[in-house]
Amino acid sequence: MAGPIAVLFDIDETLVHTGGAGARSWAWAFDQLHGVPADIGAHTSAGETDPQVGRETFRAVLHREPSFDELARLYAKYLWHLSEDIWTSEAYRVLDGAEDLLARLTAAGVILGVISGAMEGAARTKLEPAKLNRYFVFGSYGSDSPDRTEVTRLGIAKAARLHGRDLSPDEVYVVGDTPRDITAGRAAAATTIGVASGHYHADELRAAQADHVLRSLTDPFPGL
Numbered sequence: 171m172a173g174p175i176a177v178l179f180d181i182d183e184t185l186v187h188t189g190g191a192g193a194r195s196w197a198w199a200f201d202q203l204h205g206v207p208a209d210i211g212a213h214t215s216a217g218e219t220d221p222q223v224g225r226e227t228f229r230a231v232l233h234r235e236p237s238f239d240e241l242a243r244l245y246a247k248y249l250w251h252l253s254e255d256i257w258t259s260e261a262y263r264v265l266d267g268a269e270d271l272l273a274r275l276t277a278a279g280v281i282l283g284v285i286s287g288a289m290e291g292a293a294r295t296k297l298e299p300a301k302l303n304r305y306f307v308f309g310s311y312g313s314d315s316p317d318r319t320e321v322t323r324l325g326i327a328k329a330a331r332l333h334g335r336d337l338s339p340d341e342v343y344v345v346g347d348t349p350r351d352i353t354a355g356r357a358a359a360a361t362t363i364g365v366a367s368g369h370y371h372a373d374e375l376r377a378a379q380a381d382h383v384l385r386s387l388t389d390p391f392p393g394l
Contacts, residue, residue, distance in 0.1 A: 173393035174361070175337055176329035178322070179306075180346035181296055184387075185268045188296055189261025192288075194372065196227065199247035203240075206231050211307055218350070219312030219321065220245070220286035227248025227374055239250060249291045264300045265367050267387030268294040272305040274394060281332055284309030285325040285351075287318060307332065318350055322358040343392070349378035363392065 179185055182192070191211050200208035210223050211393050213230040213287045224244055228236040228278030236244070256262065273284060286293040290311040310325035322344060330337050347368035352375060355362035364375030364383045375383045382392050 172282055172340070173278060174343045175276055175333055175341040176326075176347060177343045178271075178283045178285040178310075178325045178329065178360070180344075180348075180351050181286045182285060183265070183347040184345060184365055185192050185265060185272075185302060185353075186296060186300055187188060187261065187263050187265060188256060189259035189263075191255045191259040191262065191296070192292070195248050195251040195255055196223065198251045200227070200231060202247050203243055206234060217317050220289045220292060221316035222287075224248070224298065225316075228305055232275055245289060247345075249289070249295070252292055252295050256299055262299055264302070265387060267389075269300070269302065271387045271391055271394075272302065274391075276305055278394060279326070280306075281329055282306050283325050284311070285322050285328055285346075285354075286310075287312040287350075289313040318354040319357045322354040323381060326358055326360060347375075349374060352378040352380045361392075 193374060196210045197208050200206055201364045208227050208231045212228050214338050224241055225236060246379055257370060284293055284306050288311060290313050293311050295304055308326060308328045312321060314324050316323050324344050329342055339359045339361055342360045344360040345365060346364045347365050348370055352362045352364050356379060364380035364382045365387060366372040367386050374384045
């Protein structure tokens with residue numbers, strides 16, 4: 171098959187494992203601002219955007235809707251703690267095959283982008299210890315929209331502007347580790363590649379109708 175023109179990658183459990191840095195930072199932010207324990211894993215699921223995580227956890231632990239100002243302060247505290255925690259997270263690691271694949275795609279002239287439910291600041295922070303930011307020309311993030319499908323469409327639109335024309339589904343790949351990544355990629359008219367490197371098994375990614383499913387990024391990459 172012909173190779174892709176653009177490949178858009180999710181971050182958490184697709185490229186890197188942060189060792190719980192995000193969850194610890196959300197918990198710290200809630201404790202600092204509201205004096206309450208907050209376990210995002212108890213109230214949200216993998217693949218949700220940061221705005222969804224912040225709002226749903228706020229409702230669950232404080233039993234009311236947050237104001238805009240409260241969310242703004244929560245995001246700021248979260249990002250501040252994450253920027254420190256990520257460097258000392260003992261379990262932080264780059265997932266198998268990730269950097270090699272990024273280097274090979276770059277060498278092949280493929281445009282690389284990030285599609286992440288994280289806010290832009292958080293997404294870039296998570297990639298920095300591994301120096302993976304240098305591979306990505308652009309990105310779209312949870313701070314662009316709380317809706318994962320809209321985030322994916324925005325990323326594809328940016329890739330198209332960089333290339334100079336609209337991209338067909340077989341020219342743009344979306345790579346992620348969750349069924350939400352696959353559902354969003356399909357809704358945004360991209361070729362979807364599920365990687366069973368996170369919390370979901372290959373069968374679950376196939377059930378979400380991924381076009382291709384890899385055990386890890388060390389598997390042969392379609393079109394490369």
